[in-house]
Amino acid sequence: MSLSLFQAMVRMATPILFAALGGCLCERVGVINIGLEGIMLTAAFFGVLVTYVTGVPLLGFLGGLASGVAWGYVIALLTVRFYGNQIVVGTGVNVFGLGLSAFLSQKIWGSRGASEAVQGFESIWVPYLGEQTFFVYLGFILVFALQFFLFVTPWGLRLRAVGENPQAADTAGINVFRYKTLGVVVGSAIASLGGLFLSLGHLRFFAWGMTSGRGFIGLAAMIFGKWTPVGCLLASLLFGLADALQMRLQALGILPSQVILLIPYLVTILVLSGFVGRATPPARYEPYKKE
Amino acid sequence: MIALAVRGLTKRFGDIVANDHIDLDVAQGEIHGLLGENGAGKSVLSSCIYGLYRPDSGRIFLWGKEVHITSPFDAIRLGIGMVHQHLMLVPHLSVWENIVLGREPRRGIQVDRKKVLRDIEKLFEETGFQLDLSEEIANLPVGVRQQVEILKVLFRGADILILDEPTAVLTPQEVDQLLATLRRLKAQGKTIIFISHKLKEVFALCDRVTVLRRGKKVGTLPIGEATPEILAEMMVGRRVFFEFPKERVEKGGVLLTLREVSTNPPGVPLKGISFDVRSGEILGIAGVEGNGQSELVEVLVGLRRPKGGAVLFQGKDITHSSPKERIRLGIAHVPEDRHRLGVILDFSIWENLVLGFETEPPFRKGWITLNLQAIRSFARQKIREFEITVPHENVPLRTLSGGNQQKVVVARELAFEPSLLVACQPTRGLDVAATEYLRNLLLAARRKGKAVLLISADLDEIRALSDRVLVMYEGKIVGELAPESDEYQFGLLMGGKGFDEAGVASSS
Numbered sequence: 001m002s003l004s005l006f007q008a009m010v011r012m013a014t015p016i017l018f019a020a021l022g023g024c025l026c027e028r029v030g031v032i033n034i035g036l037e038g039i040m041l042t043a044a045f046f047g048v049l050v051t052y053v054t055g056v057p058l059l060g061f062l063g064g065l066a067s068g069v070a071w072g073y074v075i076a077l078l079t080v081r082f083y084g085n086q087i088v089v090g091t092g093v094n095v096f097g098l099g100l101s102a103f104l105s106q107k108i109w110g111s112r113g114a115s116e117a118v119q120g121f122e123s124i125w126v127p128y129l130g131e132q133t134f135f136v137y138l139g140f141i142l143v144f145a146l147q148f149f150l151f152v153t154p155w156g157l158r159l160r161a162v163g164e165n166p167q168a169a170d171t172a173g174i175n176v177f178r179y180k181t182l183g184v185v186v187g188s189a190i191a192s193l194g195g196l197f198l199s200l201g202h203l204r205f206f207a208w209g210m211t212s213g214r215g216f217i218g219l220a221a222m223i224f225g226k227w228t229p230v231g232c233l234l235a236s237l238l239f240g241l242a243d244a245l246q247m248r249l250q251a252l253g254i255l256p257s258q259v260i261l262l263i264p265y266l267v268t269i270l271v272l273s274g275f276v277g278r279a280t281p282p283a284r285y286e287p288y289k290k291e
Numbered sequence: 292m293i294a295l296a297v298r299g300l301t302k303r304f305g306d307i308v309a310n311d312h313i314d315l316d317v318a319q320g321e322i323h324g325l326l327g328e329n330g331a332g333k334s335v336l337s338s339c340i341y342g343l344y345r346p347d348s349g350r351i352f353l354w355g356k357e358v359h360i361t362s363p364f365d366a367i368r369l370g371i372g373m374v375h376q377h378l379m380l381v382p383h384l385s386v387w388e389n390i391v392l393g394r395e396p397r398r399g400i401q402v403d404r405k406k407v408l409r410d411i412e413k414l415f416e417e418t419g420f421q422l423d424l425s426e427e428i429a430n431l432p433v434g435v436r437q438q439v440e441i442l443k444v445l446f447r448g449a450d451i452l453i454l455d456e457p458t459a460v461l462t463p464q465e466v467d468q469l470l471a472t473l474r475r476l477k478a479q480g481k482t483i484i485f486i487s488h489k490l491k492e493v494f495a496l497c498d499r500v501t502v503l504r505r506g507k508k509v510g511t512l513p514i515g516e517a518t519p520e521i522l523a524e525m526m527v528g529r530r531v532f533f534e535f536p537k538e539r540v541e542k543g544g545v546l547l548t549l550r551e552v553s554t555n556p557p558g559v560p561l562k563g564i565s566f567d568v569r570s571g572e573i574l575g576i577a578g579v580e581g582n583g584q585s586e587l588v589e590v591l592v593g594l595r596r597p598k599g600g601a602v603l604f605q606g607k608d609i610t611h612s613s614p615k616e617r618i619r620l621g622i623a624h625v626p627e628d629r630h631r632l633g634v635i636l637d638f639s640i641w642e643n644l645v646l647g648f649e650t651e652p653p654f655r656k657g658w659i660t661l662n663l664q665a666i667r668s669f670a671r672q673k674i675r676e677f678e679i680t681v682p683h684e685n686v687p688l689r690t691l692s693g694g695n696q697q698k699v700v701v702a703r704e705l706a707f708e709p710s711l712l713v714a715c716q717p718t719r720g721l722d723v724a725a726t727e728y729l730r731n732l733l734l735a736a737r738r739k740g741k742a743v744l745l746i747s748a749d750l751d752e753i754r755a756l757s758d759r760v761l762v763m764y765e766g767k768i769v770g771e772l773a774p775e776s777d778e779y780q781f782g783l784l785m786g787g788k789g790f791d792e793a794g795v796a797s798s799s
Binding site: 152153154157158160161164165167168169170171172173174282 | 343362363364367373375379380381382383384388389391392393394395397400401402443
């Protein structure tokens with residue numbers, strides 16, 4: 001693998017990694033977050049919008065992050081507090097994210113397809129990894145921070161227990177609702193970083209549907225990574241490689257571009273059909289009702 | 292000194308009075324049995340003490356001082372620990388993680404693993420347990436999981452332990468080990484409330500026993516003044532007969548023959564199983580659980596394909612017949628795990644009563660519709676016939692007691708007059724009255740000339756009902772005994788000591 005392909009792999013893996021880590025945290029507390037795609041898209045949009053209005057990318061970053069936190073609270077409220085169906089709520093988030101960004105984009109920039117260009121984050125050069133925005137490095141740091149949090153700290157232990165057997169956690173004196181909400185909110189916020197990477201770090205404008213399934217590929221990476229942060233990283237790198245190869249092949253122009261664009265999705269299907277049979281989720285995806 | 296006193300505790304659920312002015316005194320360092328049929332209010336009472344339910348009225352005193360327990364958290368803080376019937380463990384966490392959950396000793400922001408190990412090591416000394424702390428709960432047998440649950444309660448510093456039907460899920464060996472542990476804890480000054488409906492265990496363990504019936508306290512007795520007859524009468528409200536009169540029944544011809552049946556893993560491989568069952572007899576299969584009994588039953592009912600050998604039913608080779616064909620031929624099956632194989636908990640009684648028979652003529656109208664009217668009247672008739680306690684046939688099966696659920700299974704299996712009944716652990720987890728009812732049902736089937744294959748881990752049950760008993764050990768039939776043979780001989784065979792030592796004849 002050439003160095004430039006390696007660097008492209010790392011770059012393309014980053015949004016998938018954020019989605020996978022966010023999804024992982026949600027699933028650890030027993031909530032399937034189907035809405036990752038919508039969360040990422042919403043964050044990408046608000047990141048660009050706030051930057052457009054203020055001219056300060058950092059504020060855009062915070063705005064996008066806030067939208068992730070907000071989605072997290074909404075999902076937690078609906079699925080944890082009011083026992084809503086997780087698939088329905090998540091699908092709602094996706095549809096809403098697509099519609100909202102298109103509508104506001106039309107209102108603000110007069111086009112539902114793309115926004116005007118905004119200022120983004122500067123790259124930072126690191127040996128081997130090359131010129132990357134700070135999102136890439138933040139992703140790596142988050143992997144190890146979350147791995148430590150989940151498996152070495154008492155709060156991580158409780159978080160895992162709450163997802164897998166809420167009743168047992170409850171009788172052990174743990175506030176099940178609080179930990180579930182925490183997992184969903186932080187998980188959604190992490191996923192929103194993936195959207196911000198795409199719009200503020202990578203393209204520097206907002207394009208409708210720009211996440212193009214990366215939220216779902218993130219879910220696949222999480223499953224392939226067996227619901228651990230380090231596993232998510234490895235799986236994301238594999239999917240990132242598929243994405244990087246796809247771009248490389250397109251540049252060569254040997255196959256029809258439609259076929260080449262399929263590669264990341266084909267890899268997803270192949271990986272999941274080959275491995276998902278052996279993967280058991282760590283949690284029960286049903287609302288916990290106290291008697 | 293009185294560790295725990297309950298005065299006039301009442302708890303209602305809607306119109307049902309689950310606990311009606313219950314008084315209870317538990318002395319420090321005693322093992323106090325709480326005995327009663329299913330639905331007598333034992334679990335509700337203990338849930339009130341543990342803070343899972345809030346009583347409507349009544350008072351609770353700990354060490355002479357009144358306490359108000361509103362959550363399990365309060366109970367734990369006051370030194371009360373509870374081992375639930377359905378264990379409260381997180382399957383994919385390790386043993387030690389489950390033990391410390393919610394009470395993690397901390398060093399900085401990390402769990403202090405060294406302190407955890409030290410503390411649990413101390414508990415190992417107190418209880419005599421020895422577990423691999425890093426093993427996942429999901430990989431452990433139920434008996435060991437329960438040990439983890441006990442450790443968890445002790446880790447939280449409980450002085451008063453409540454165990455809610457702890458033996459319901461255990462094998463006889465595990466029960467013996469549990470009782471030994473509880474005696475050990477008592478010797479260290481712990482106070483234990485032991486909830487059960489099994490008289491044998493109460494006699495083996497308890498110092499005093501309190502009996503509940505239909506939400507009311509019937510009385511408290513020192514165990515020395517109690518007999519099984521007295522306690523059973525207090526529980527059930529009438530005399531209970533422990534002897535099952537076995538009438539002489541003329542045995543018919545051979546109905547079922549197994550010839551050198553063997554199987555492959557998964558599960559315990561069967562090694563050359565051969566035996567006959569005749570109509571009009573109950574053939575008991577005794578043995579410690581996990582010695583191939585489940586696999587044998589799966590072969591008989593068509594859920595497992597044998598590697599070699601043959602199964603003949605009424606002279607016909609059914610080795611490779613489907614379960615459906617076997618049902619048609621007249622083989623009925625009462626499965627050991629009724630929730631997994633016998634019923635669908637969220638279906639109504641009537642749906643459960645025709646499961647598997649829904650295409651039979653009386654239940655069908657034309658080609659594609661069920662004859663709901665016929666099914667419902669069939670269900671009502673079975674509810675009457677089998678004395679199933681239930682308001683009507685539309686309630687979900689989940690709301691029934693274990694005994695009534697099992698009656699639904701048996702009613703369905705016997706409905707089409709099978710000639711062979713394969714009954715696995717038919718009374719496991721059932722209370723005294725339901726057990727008595729089901730055992731009589733098996734004897735009635737025998738009287739009608741049916742053959743019954745009775746697989747049970749309860750040796751008393753096997754000996755009380757069977758005409759002949761085969762003992763299984765590690766996938767083999769290791770011997771045949773008359774049910775009157777003494778327990779020692781059974782014990783030898785069940786422990787895998789050859790039948791030459793036990794001094795009995797070989798089977799087949």
